Amino acid sequence: MAGKGRIENLKPWAKGVSGNPNGRPKSKPITEAYKAVIAERLPEHLRKIKLGKHELELPEGSTFADLIAIGQCASAIKGNTAAAEEIANRLEGKVAVELDVIQGVSLGERIRAARERLQQRRSASDDDGEEKAEEGGADPKPQVLT
Secondary structure, rough: OOOOOOOHHHHOOOOOOOOOOOOOOOOOHHHHHHHHHHEOOOOHHEEEEEEEEEEOOOOOOEEHHHHHHHHHHHHHHOOOOOHHHHHHHHHHOOOOOOOOOOOOOOOHHHHHHHHHHHHHHHHHHHHHHHHHOOOOOOOOOOOOOO
8 A cells, every 4th residue: 555655655746747837936035125124214313423533423314224235335435345345346246367378287286386486586595594593694594472
């Protein structure tokens, strides 16, 4: 006897029929909530903000989005590079990253070659330092004071 949940009961969907006829839900509840709050007008007590030594009053009708933008700009001015980067990305788009692709050379081989070049530079600079020390120049390896 075939019961519920047995492999004998599995049947494929007929052609043109979906197991999820409505598709993925269109709403995103958290995103919708953010959009609703961001678009709301600021309450009177939030329209007056303090930026450093200065007090700023946002015009009537300002939204939470306006307040967030001002906060982000103030943070960037204070030196927060993440805030400055976010502003630049929103205004100008993200900076394209250029990739150097060489056909036929694996990433591992390129890393190995880069390490060898680095090691050669280090040994060359160590040799230069030893020559300067022999000539009465600077120490080849400076001491770290703690």
